[in-house]
Amino acid sequence: MNTVSLELSSTERKSTIFSGRLAELEGRCRTKRIAIITDERVRGLYGSLFPSSAITMEMGRGEQFKTLRTVESLYEGFLEHRVDRSWLIVGVGGGIVCDVAGFAASTYLRGLSFAFVPTTLLAQVDASIGGKNGVNLGGYKNQVGTFNQPEFVLCDFGVLKTLPPEELKNGFAEVIKHALIADDRLFSFLETNTDEALALYPDAIERVVYDSLIIKSGIVSRDETEKGERRKLNFGHTVGHALEKVCGLRHGEAVSVGMVVASRLSVRKGLLSEENVQRIQRLLAAFHLPVGVQADGALIREALWKDKKREDNRIHVVLLDGIGRATVEPLAMNELNEVIDDLCQSR
Numbered sequence: 001m002n003t004v005s006l007e008l009s010s011t012e013r014k015s016t017i018f019s020g021r022l023a024e025l026e027g028r029c030r031t032k033r034i035a036i037i038t039d040e041r042v043r044g045l046y047g048s049l050f051p052s053s054a055i056t057m058e059m060g061r062g063e064q065f066k067t068l069r070t071v072e073s074l075y076e077g078f079l080e081h082r083v084d085r086s087w088l089i090v091g092v093g094g095g096i097v098c099d100v101a102g103f104a105a106s107t108y109l110r111g112l113s114f115a116f117v118p119t120t121l122l123a124q125v126d127a128s129i130g131g132k133n134g135v136n137l138g139g140y141k142n143q144v145g146t147f148n149q150p151e152f153v154l155c156d157f158g159v160l161k162t163l164p165p166e167e168l169k170n171g172f173a174e175v176i177k178h179a180l181i182a183d184d185r186l187f188s189f190l191e192t193n194t195d196e197a198l199a200l201y202p203d204a205i206e207r208v209v210y211d212s213l214i215i216k217s218g219i220v221s222r223d224e225t226e227k228g229e230r231r232k233l234n235f236g237h238t239v240g241h242a243l244e245k246v247c248g249l250r251h252g253e254a255v256s257v258g259m260v261v262a263s264r265l266s267v268r269k270g271l272l273s274e275e276n277v278q279r280i281q282r283l284l285a286a287f288h289l290p291v292g293v294q295a296d297g298a299l300i301r302e303a304l305w306k307d308k309k310r311e312d313n314r315i316h317v318v319l320l321d322g323i324g325r326a327t328v329e330p331l332a333m334n335e336l337n338e339v340i341d342d343l344c345q346s347r
């Protein structure tokens with residue numbers, strides 16, 4: 001994989017994404033004063049590869065640990081080890097570890113430098129890129145946070161082998177999302193190399209992660225603060241978030257069904273052909289992602305009505321203008337409701 005350089009105007013800071021081995025982390029760091037933030041599972045699997053000079057701090061696993069309380073205990077660890085601005089903080093783990101490590105580093109002493117070694121597919125293609133770091137508060141996800149870029153992101157595809165299948169699926173949902181909104185060639189590659197990608201064959205997974213992070217970093221660098229193009233990254237997520245809440249689906253599964261709904265809406269708007277919706281559904285199913293859901297349509301409609309992005313009777317949704325091309329369109333809530341009802345009845 002080539003090195004990807006991400007430059008963002010507001011921070012005037014360059015963030016570089018490398019592929020490599022976790023064991024080479026020390027060589028990538030500009031200092032030996034390294035504080036690693038990780039969780040117990042990742043440390044158990046890969047702690048022996050961490051730089052010998054680094055101190056390691058563990059946080060709990062799961063969304064319930066993505067909190068200010070966890071951040072406070074990390075700050076206390078920084079104090080104890082006399083961490084100062086000369087140090088580099090490195091988050092080694094999934095999206096949760098990266099989000100928390102980036103936030104703790106960005107706020108301690110008004111900001112320390114940090115880097116990520118994302119160890120889930122979702123973190124490699126999504127969470128580690130884009131400069132958003134944060135924690136949950138009072139039941140709201142990512143309610144407190146910062147916009148700040150890591151110095152570098154080191155992607156080691158080898159560590160993905162120990163991921164449970166459900167975690168891989170979550171990542172592939174975002175990969176398919178990136179292909180659908182921006183890259184029809186990646187979509188075709190996924191169609192013809194499904195087994196290779198699922199089996200994490202080195203060539204296949206490298207291509208998939210590389211293309212996917214190029215898409216996300218490209219969109220982010222053109223729209224760092226989320227006013228325009230970045231909204232395309234929400235493809236499948238408006239309905240997805242409602243399904244996550246109402247049906248308790250995992251994020252990737254909910255986004256998968258959300259992408260089917262958005263694709264069907266695109267057909268209704270005359271933007272996408274029925275044949276392409278079938279292709280999309282086939283690809284999602286091939287990656288063991290759901291294309292429908294058994295749910296109470298009324299509850300989903302209610303959750304959508306509470307969506308922060310709704311403006312009176314309208315909501316902006318991301319639709320497809322063909323595979324690999326996204327467009328943000330205003331939509332009447334009743335149009336969305338009709339497709340939700342179809343979805344719930346079609347099961």
Ligand SMILES: NC(=O)c1ccc[n+]([C@@H]2O[C@H](COP(=O)([O-])OP(=O)(O)OC[C@H]3O[C@@H](n4cnc5c(N)ncnc54)[C@H](O)[C@@H]3O)[C@@H](O)[C@H]2O)c1
Pocket residue numbers: 039041042045061062063066093094095096097099119120121122123126127128129130131132133141142159160161162163164167170
């Ligand atoms: N900042 C952003 O732009 C952004 C974007 C997308 C998602 N996110 C956030 O990312 C989080 C989800 O991240 P996630 O899906 O990586 O989940 P996660 O961080 O919970 O990791 C999933 C699980 O996999 C384990 N794990 C990690 N690497 C492993 C490996 N190599 N082998 C075996 N097990 C491993 C972890 O211990 C954890 O239990 C959410 O909190 C979400 O809000 C942030």
Ligand SMILES: [Zn+2]
Pocket residue numbers: 174237251255
């Ligand atoms: Zn997502």
